[in-house]
Amino acid sequence: METKDLYKILGVSRGASQEEIRRAYRRLARRYHPDANPDDPEAEERFKEIQHAYEVLSNPESRRRYDQGPATFFGGERSAGNGGGFGGFSNLSDIFDTFGDVFGRGGRGRRSASRGDDVTVSVNLGFREALSGVTTRVSAPVEEECSTCGGTGAAPGTFPRTCPECGGRGTSSQDQGFFAFSSTCRRCGGSGTVIDRPCPTCRGSGRVRRARQVTVRIPSGAKDGMKIRIPGRGGAGRNGGPRGDLYVVTRVASHPVFERRGDDFVVELPVSFTEAALGAQVEVPRPEGGTLRLKIPAGTQDGKQFRVRGAGAPRPRGEGRGDMIVKIRVVVPERLNRREREILEAFADVHDEDVREELFRRVGEVR
Ligand SMILES: [Zn+2]
Ligand SMILES: [Zn+2]
Structure with missing residues (x-):
């Protein structure tokens, strides 16, 4: 049974105000919360103590009873062995529920510490901005504890009180002991407390939604749809639980010329029919500025693709860059002057390649 001083557990004096108790609880609950101390049984034990101490001391009625005598309150040494050992404490199941909440985190009721919501926002980036990386600010609509009521949901100067219907259990039980069949x-509504005068700011919920400005660093080479996690910048936790995370999803604008395919760029490169036939050194623009030189071999066909290693986007996670994929588009002159026509006719006379021979051969092969 509980023998420790609940005030000592929270590190507050016996005369501490409700607000001091609440603050001490929140500070300690954050520090010892199991989510913040995974696989640390000592922290978990400590967290349960803190949770328990707060349950008793945050409620003026149970605090008064505790102040009158912890031994009778908890059935300590003085009442041990006494058949009605828990006498004078009608809310024992309340304490059990408190522990039940700790064990079954996220179960029912507002009183258990739970992690805040994860929040996702998107950020629009220019094509080049995404390549170079940028530090930007996003406005994230996150849930915060209401500052008017300190998260209690009760109007300033008032406090939630133990629900008279269920005695704070949050459930109406069928009178078969603590683990009996029960309903909310x-x-x-399962919270175990009722609010007589709701806080005017949050209307009793204890929570308000606020736009929070968060600075986010977009890494160079960010892709469209990339999810950047910013731990602890989501919604505020409940009852001392940790904050949720903020996720920033990138929306990268498209480029009129370059297509992003992962870390690669894809570009269609016009090449004149003589360059394609004779071979050439050509310049290819780069999205971040400047050019690269590409050697087109003689006899390059329309639609042929060249891969230029390391000329793509920087890899946001890892080393180096992607590639530039250059798709050749052979451009045929739309108009010829007389001299050009004569030259090409002379060429056609000597060049007797039948470019459709293969096509007809394959059609003829089909049975
Ligand atoms: Zn409020
Ligand atoms: Zn109730």
């Missing part, structure tokens, strides 16, 4: 209390 209709009066308090």
